[in-house]
Amino acid sequence: MIELKVDLAERAYPILIGQGLLGQPGLLRPHIGGRQAMVVTNKTVAPLLLPKLMASLGDVQADVLALEDGEQHKTLRTYAQVIDALMHKRHNRTTTLIALGGGVLGDIAGFAAATFQRGVAFIQVPTTLLAQVDSSVGGKTGVNHAQGKNMIGAFHQPRCVLADIAALATLPERQYRAGLAEVVKYGVIWSADFFAWLESQADALERRLPDALAEAVRRSCVIKAEVVRRDEREQGLRAILNYGHTFAHALETLTGYSQLLHGEAVAIGMATAADCARRHQLLSADAVQRITALLHTLGLPTRMPEGLDNKAVLRSMGMDKKVVDGRLRLVLPERIGAVRVTDRIDRQALAQAVAAAIGHAAA
């Protein structure tokens, strides 16, 4: 087992990474303060992993709530279901919420933990690659609004993140690949070395070899934890984690959160942002090519769904919460391993990058 620390003073917490951790008794118990807990999971994950988790909770009185699976359920309505369950089962402010599932589940359960009785303890047990390398670390929680993704939420750090690599073995192919998109992101924004390692390990990752997976999760979490440590509340640096995400959120909003998985939208967003950076003379064509090629090798899309209206994409980006005082800000790569956050956007270059990604115009 690997143990990383997210170093946030009194809110510091460990990330435990390893093969078969879910079955190990005693790993979670020290992070549960009271005697009550609520495991929030979904109907896809529960049959596969819930019994193992429950068996590891020892003397904790644990209730279970299984939500519907899918981004389209990441709403205030589903959030209210979690609160209702906590009230119905008479949980009090010493309870601990345990999220067993992917990113959507962790975001909803985390927002419930952030706001039930103004905040209760929270543990993340991410079961998808995307959740293990991204959404379970860093304390962002929330739900979507019909007009925008993650528009409602709170920062609420977990007490512990337990990432069991074994859980990834049963992930559907598409979900697994979607998670790899966020892994690639860490290479582009932070580490050319990690990016090169990913290029060299594409085959091992394709085959989900446990050692390669554990290493990919570990290196991703190290980078995420470092960025979050330096900027917990997204005042500055943390914005680099949104590389590709402004485009991705627009795509997800326009396609109703159902056509594309988040990671797929991020892959398209990263490729589009890279092309946009090239059109701003920030990034070399060669680097754009390496980013696009790695995404392709890992089976990820890099072009927007056909039939999208590029004006609608641009409009939706204007509504994105990365807009400061009405000005659009984008995370653009300068080279592999380094990005800048900038509001000096050439509207025409942006429009061309979007049009090219949809296939409306030649690059």
Add this chain to the structure above:
Amino acid sequence: MIELKVDLAERAYPILIGQGLLGQPGLLRPHIGGRQAMVVTNKTVAPLLLPKLMASLGDVQADVLALEDGEQHKTLRTYAQVIDALMHKRHNRTTTLIALGGGVLGDIAGFAAATFQRGVAFIQVPTTLLAQVDSSVGGKTGVNHAQGKNMIGAFHQPRCVLADIAALATLPERQYRAGLAEVVKYGVIWSADFFAWLESQADALERRLPDALAEAVRRSCVIKAEVVRRDEREQGLRAILNYGHTFAHALETLTGYSQLLHGEAVAIGMATAADCARRHQLLSADAVQRITALLHTLGLPTRMPEGLDNKAVLRSMGMDKKVVDGRLRLVLPERIGAVRVTDRIDRQALAQAVAAAIGHAAA
């Protein structure tokens, strides 16, 4: 104008208290970071005070949302209306929410500010006595659940609190008196001197004389700010502010949030808690008498509504969020000016105090 400071390191903020502050241009503008703001108010307050507030905002592009008035509207549903309005008017994370109204309004708007895009700036302009001395200071925000008061919420400190004493002149009698209940609370929990001052000023307060009012608001806010400074997140000391509130919340839940104003429920709760403290041999009968007498003099109720079932009250208290790991904790006065928070509750003494307050048994 009096300016107090709530000393919370990087979240420190001023409380401005005075007669006619709402009409003064330039008081709020320095606390609005961006160019966008949303004034959240209610349909009772808006006709009286909104024009003055709007005139003082200068170059800020301010939208207005007027909610229904009343505790029964302090729900997730109303909260969602605020979020919808922010989305509809395309507010971004640099916006500022300004709450113009009483405690209910401030709690809802504050929770929206705490969670819109994971937190935006917030200003409190409390227009009731209760909101000026209590709910607008300290960062508690939230809404009720059908099964319990304030069960959903977040800590989110405002950038500024502006308490215009002139706004109190138009308050309906009942609401005004209800606010005095929280003022009395500060005397009981913190300052025998302030309690004695209130006894001496009952007539001036009854007539809403501006000087007496400003002093009552100032001294209340000084105490509240000091308690919040020492314990922002209610880990310990801050619980003393809940004196009377465990009883009050049970009463409000059982009567559907509509029969009693919050301050009225708190007055009954404080009288019942004082009697309960006497039955625990913590408080003298003389002190109970002074507390009850001051509440009476100020026109506040001290007995529970007839027809309530005392078992239902006790059960509802068990669901209160001041319960730690299944144990009920109460704030009980030891003398005027000092309380203790204790979970060493004699169930029989508690049951007797509740029964006596309903009139089921002789004291």
